[in-house]
Amino acid sequence: MSWGSSGGGSPRTVDVTQDLEQSRKELALVEQVLTVYKPLSGEIKDLNLSSFIKSLRLLADEVPGTAGGAQPKAMILGDTAPLEGLADHISRFRMQLLPRSFWIVLGLLALLVIVGVLWPLAALPGLPPPYSKGWMLFAFAAGLVGLIGYFAFELWGLTRLGRLSWEIVR
Numbered sequence: 001m002s003w004g005s006s007g008g009g010s011p012r013t014v015d016v017t018q019d020l021e022q023s024r025k026e027l028a029l030v031e032q033v034l035t036v037y038k039p040l041s042g043e044i045k046d047l048n049l050s051s052f053i054k055s056l057r058l059l060a061d062e063v064p065g066t067a068g069g070a071q072p073k074a075m076i077l078g079d080t081a082p083l084e085g086l087a088d089h090i091s092r093f094r095m096q097l098l099p100r101s102f103w104i105v106l107g108l109l110a111l112l113v114i115v116g117v118l119w120p121l122a123a124l125p126g127l128p129p130p131y132s133k134g135w136m137l138f139a140f141a142a143g144l145v146g147l148i149g150y151f152a153f154e155l156w157g158l159t160r161l162g163r164l165s166w167e168i169v170r
Helices: 017-037 046-062 072-097 101-123 133-161
Strands: 002-005 012-015
Touching (some): 017 046, 046 072, 101 133
Antiparallel strands (some): 002 012
């Protein structure tokens, strides 16, 4: 494929076959790179991030050193170091956000409420007839269950803070 040009001088023929072939190779490379980068959406998970970094390294091994003056291999490998740093920061952030011991403390609190408060209150003798031990015990138990439920909800909310998505990173 070629085309002629007449820019005031003698016509000359330019061969674009080599450029077309080079453009097709670069387009195929771009499509290959885009398929690898596509998983960067949704929630950031440690396991997915490490497998993504591995797939980036494999892609960099498959890519030729230079294409049209650009350095795609160096650019792809240049993305791996910041992603590895991001993975380290995210895992440290999640570990510091809510230690597992908080869930143990919540379970111990529930156990202490049942064994140390509700059970002894149920075993105590009732009050004289105008008062109802059953209603008082029910109201107290409902309040304690509500308090423990509130603590559990807050701990669950803290764990949700550790769910990061790629939209935040951009």
